Amino acid sequence: MAPSRGPAPLARTLHQTLQNHKGAVHVVRYARGAAKYVLSGGQDRTVRLWNPDVGTEIKKYAAHGYEVLALSVSHDNAKFASAGGDRSVFLWDVMTGATVRRIAGHMAKIFAVEFNEDASVLASGSYDSTVRLWDIRSQNRQPIQTLEDARDAVQTLHVGQTYILTGSVDGHVRTYDLRMGELRADFIGYPVASVVPSQDGQTYLAATLDSHVRLMDAQTGKLLNDFTGHENAAYRSRACFGHGEASVIMGDEQGMVWAWDLLDASVLQPNPPPKVHHKAITWVEHHPIEPSEMVTASADGTVKVWRHPS
């Protein structure tokens, strides 16, 4: 392949289809580290652990009483947290498949959970419009802190090294900066479905329900780029960076995976992209290391692993 400007093309060859879920898959996450495994949670109240390479289901984690809407894997891959309709965060031991802890406290279903760097704090964002920060080290039942600034459901959050990024349906992306001790609320204007910061924390991607993905400057709150073309008006769909943060990937409600050039916001070929899922794509995650792999989860009950043709 000739060296070309711009990002590497998106992995668009179907490598595996993981389809043991019954009902929509809401979230799929790579494991930490080398990210050899994939965790997915769905409407069927289970979390499943997959080997995306060979496409086998390794383990099924079933303790939830409601749908699983959020997953987060700890830094050492020994634990993971899941949450969803049953208003409590479940902390799982990966090997035994048992819940280590169930953290109750939210008043409504939980949309987002995230560990911090060393999995000592867990943040959970809920429909009750709060973000609660839980201490994993201690057995305290009370959250360390509750962030109640959101006026509507907190749909997404990210816990960085020294900051917490939340996106809410009230159209705000709030950055809680621990070092500065300040809260920066950026009004995006439309319900925020996903917020993903870049590696350096200088920018973040905010996908909103007006079918836009916006690249925002975290420092000033200015709009750096606006990615459109896809259709996302009703479902939470996650946008993420492509490999090397050179592109932006997002699945839309038609089942298409869109990719944009990060810099000039042009849709990468093919445009429009082919429809690869029957239903809306709920989650897209690019492999953290591998340049040619990504997974998509869809409401049609499948998780698809994409790779470059090798």
Add this chain to the structure above:
Amino acid sequence: MTSRLKRKLNDLGVDTASTKANESFCLIGTPLPPLEKSKDTGEFVPLWKQEVRDEKGRRRLHGAFTGGFSAGYFNTVGSKEGWTPSTFVSSRSERAKQKAVRPEDFMDEEDLAELRESRKLVDEHDEMDFGGTEAELRRRAGAESAENDSIASALEASFAPAPKDSVGARILKKMGWRLGQGVGPRVTYAQRKAQGAGLPAREEDEDEEAKKHLFPRRDTPVLVAQKKANFHGLGYVPGMRLEESVGAGDGGRGKGPQLSEGFGLGALNDADDDDVDVYGGDIGRRGRTQMAYDVTDLDDDGHIAIGSSRTRSVARGPDNRAPAASNQTFSDGRPVLKGFLLSDRPVSEDRWFPLSEVPSGWKPNPRRVWESDKNKENVDTTRQGRDVPPPKTHAEWKESFMSADQRGSLLGETPLPSEPRSVFDYISQKDRERLQNIRNTLPEAAAPSQPESGPSPVAPYVRGELYIPHLHPSVAKAALQGFQPFTTDPMKQSRYTAFLHFQANRVDSSDVGLGLGPLPGQSIDDFNKELEDYAKSATVFKPLSGAMAGRFRSAVIVENGPKVIEGLHTPDLSEMKDEEEQKEEEKSEDPKMGAVRMGLYGPMTREVQPWQPTRLLCKRFGVKDPEVDMTSVAASASADIATPTAAAQAPLQIDAGPSDVASAGAAGVGFVSTGTMEGEGGDASRSGPRNLANIGLGEDEDQGRDTLTYKRPAMDIFKAIFASDEEDNTEDEEVDEKDVSKEPDSTGRAGPSQPTSGRSTAEPSVLSAPPPIDGTSASYEPPTNGASATEKVDLASFKPTFVPRSERDSRKERDKEVGKDKKDKKKKSSKATLSFDVEDDGFGPSLGAPRPKDKDRERKKKRRKERKEEEEDDSIWVEAPPPEAVKTLPTDAPTDVPMEKSPDDTNVVTKEAGPPRGRKRAIDFM
């Protein structure tokens, strides 16, 4: 090859020695077990070796010592160990899978077979055997076939179990019915004769006698329609021979015994007389068919029917004629299907009548129709004659009777000593008197009861006429003084008062003087209703009288709910205005949205607030506590409220916070009230015009803030008041140091003497606490130390905070060590927990910090104690004197660190205070 097989083969004449006989056909696959080894069941086995096995080959009988019959693990319940009960297994996680357990789940196949057997729903014996049930038919057919041999049949009948009747039959029998009789009231002999016209008249001689009796009706055969379980066409008989199928034969008769007497032959077969004997080759069959036919014939001839024997016999007419017309043809020449007849009546068309026309002015009046017909069954004739009293209510009805007491008094009985009936009977005489007094003093207390019950459910006024409800003047007067229910509607209120005035001054029941009339557009009825409402509300809202009045407080406003408008919504002008105002508000609130629309993200859409992460959170994130200037928001919001003097003094330094408090204090304010501390908890609520935080506070947003945001004054204030100097001197180094830093002692040293110069070590609780204002130094010089040595300290924005140095240092240490600890822990955890990610274990084995030696132990203990004290300090606020052990400890730190130190003093101090501090503390290893 077994000997038996050999023998058998020999018998069959096969040479067992030949290769063919020995040829093995089993070439591939699992070889069958060798025949030799198979158990020869005929073999003799000694008794002790014999085993009892059930049909499945399982061993059922074990020795007495090995479990007895059917015991043990393999056959039945229990376990390998015997009858140990199974351990409890929580089914909590499998609740969803759990289903109801049936007894069948615990049954083995024997039990199941038994169960199946017992479940046979149909009991062969439980049938009603008087009619066309199959059993009866069979029986009858059998009887017919064996008619010639009556003895045999009788014997058979006697051997057979007596048929059990069904419930219906038993009931019928109890009612006098016998088998063979018809159902229904008995009939006279003539009628019976008419029914049984075809019967042989053998009772002719008994006629005379018979006429005196009633006879049961003749039995009617139950018409049993045979179920058609096959797919043959109508009239087709499966087992027909050729000559029968040609048409002459009577197929039905072949099944004669199966045919019911009451069914079939006439309808489906050409039961004409002449074919009875034609093909009678088979005598037995012949006889049978003849019998069947005869019986049928007999039944057919007799006029036998329960209800409508006549019509039935009439209807049968064509049946009887049918044989003659069997070769009918349709008009087009085709023969009529066998078994069918041509109708001699033409197909009649239904006559159809047009609806009569309804006269134009007609209204349905069922009553007229009802009354026009005089002879009705259900009419209560007793009522028609005399006047019917109007229906009474229950109370009236009850009144109409004489009570027992009344009757007794009429009869002159002495009344029974009745039980006390009211609470007043239990009240002492004194109390009763008091009550009586109160009652007497009440202004005609009993009077209002009459008008209260006044408005009866039936409106006493005629529609369309003005009716003024009667209200007792006293009630009206009281209501005038009492609660005014319509204060929200002034017009209504004025009308109400006018009404009350009228009622209060009303002399008699005349309507003159009513100061109000119906509103324009208000009908009389509505007006009446309004007046009634007034009367009601007057009775309701009249103030409580007498003793009770003081016990209640009336509410201020009743009609404060949202106004509900009936009917279609017609927007009002004022409402429109309101809405516009609202819209304007929204617009003014919405520049952000406008900016978003324009795509002007940035400062327009960004809001920055201070945010205070909790200490633990910072610790967990490995971040120093940020020094959040939470007061800035509060100060901007409440500067003029809280510290007017400060605002006046430093108008430009809004975020001056405590420092201008300090200056204010210096100006002679003296002790700072808690008021300066406000604005910290409530600042969040200030941001929005109206949010959840300030709901319930009414107009005054500051309401209750003092109590909500009350913070204890700084420790040193307490100390300044309560602590004695001796204590200070004897305290150990850290406490001492703290004291030094905090204690506003009498030396005139500056109160906020140990500011941390903006270093982010302040803890939030201390952070916002105002400094103790005691000192005399209005213009005090911030002692330079550490990092801020070269910085010029802005007095306005400078916030002195009180953090004991030891704590600071220890925190620093902790910060340093947190990393180490984390690493250690990480290592531990990565070792302890199995991770599915192999590559992830990035941490090499690294030894932790060297453990302190034994000689340090004492120190450690000490430090632990000290730490405890520190914590107690935080929580309890009143210092306990240090324990003896601590007091006696050698401290090489200077007991009194002068505050006016050189810039690099801090380091010295920390070093000096260091020796225990530089080492790991025990806590770090816990």
